[in-house]
Amino acid sequence: MTHSNTAAVIVVGNEVLSGKVPESNAVFLVRELHGLGVALRAIHVIPDELDVIAETVSAASRAVAHVFTTGGVGPTHDDVTLPAIARGLGRDLVECEEMTAVLRHFYPDGLNEHVMRMAMLPRGARLLRDNGLEFPAVAVENIYVFPGDPKLMQRKFTAIRERFRSTPFTMRRLYTSCDEGPIAALMEEAQGRFPEVQVGSYPVYDNPEYRVLIALESRNAGQVEDVFQYLRTRLPPGALVWED
Template sequence: MTRTAAALIIGDEVLSGKVHDTNSHDLARYLRALGIELSRIITVPDRVEVIAAELNALRAKVDLVFTSGGIGPTHDDVTIDAIALALGRETVRHPALERSLREHLEERCTDDHLRMAMIVDGTELDFGPEGAAPWPVLILGSIFILPGIPQLFRAQLELLRPRVSGSERAFVVESAFCAADEGRLKPFIDAVVSAFEDVAVGSYPRFRDGDDGYNVRITFDGRDPARVREARERFVASLPAAWLLSTEP
């Protein structure tokens, strides 16, 4: 079984350019190591109807959806309401979350804080293997509801690792950095693409620091390390020697 996933990044702060989202990149690397294919990243504004519509569209396309952001107590935190709308469910106050907030905040706890104890009816709470997480991941079937703060997002991905891990083999990647332009490399790339159907080949021109021109990174991706290595070696051996700069970044 090879599962697919999507990231739903919720936040006006990303769309308005105030914040450069890093959560989708962290999720991409995390899923990669687990052998799960990230097939969509969608960033949406803090609007209930938009989030709900995009979430339902994603659920129809992929096996797992990871949301980021919009689960705090303020007016712009609408993710829980949006998921409730998408799934046609009610929101309810969760007793364990309410207790956790009251214990943590003591006399400072207000009704506004308690908005963070609202969940979509039926949500499962995952406090991690040791139950030590300060705040659980909220899980609704195939939807993982994570906070937008990057440190918390990463921490919750780690907490989820045992649950998300499956039987997929991790993806591995090998690279070849070439001095020739893509047009000249293309026949050599096409040859390896044809010969290795189980290896995904990518070609990425990039500027080099301290150089007038740019080079091209050719990547070889797959689940079988031996095949990936073989594809890269076959490609490298086929090239005019002067075109190969390195196989390390």
């Protein structure tokens, strides 16, 4: 069962797991998805192994509304993300004539068997050309497939990002001079009273002006304001430093 306005990110790459390449794609997607009003439920970092990718993608596609994969697409032997998606969804891997035409444009000297690997897509895959994408993004059901190169990934996601826009999140913050201990019970009580709002407290050790940040976030702006007022009137006397 999928849930609306939710997502999972799957980073594919032995080079990430071994520390050869720093991971930046998930960091980018976290920021972008949150700004679009999409709740990220999980980030998976997995190796270039067909069975592992297939299992991870299959489970994620059933659990959330949108799945974003990065890495493992290209002409080399370890680019197995698309075959893995086909396996995970129980689909055949077939040549996409539209993608073959795209490849001919980018490889005018001819397509060898390795380049043609990029034209082999899960049956029923869609090519997304939003905002004039010359090299389209690939989507299969609710799975969106991106390259591992950060610049290419960001360019493709930015082109199709409006497909995922949802009700935005509203956030309010309270900055307090007290530690978490004295307000833990109040926070728990507030969370129980306002279940639609994410109530979080974050200690800060290097700021002389406040010690704990209380963050309130939800798509329900009215409830955010309600819990904001509930907390600010019940904090220990003098504990509230400022709010925004």
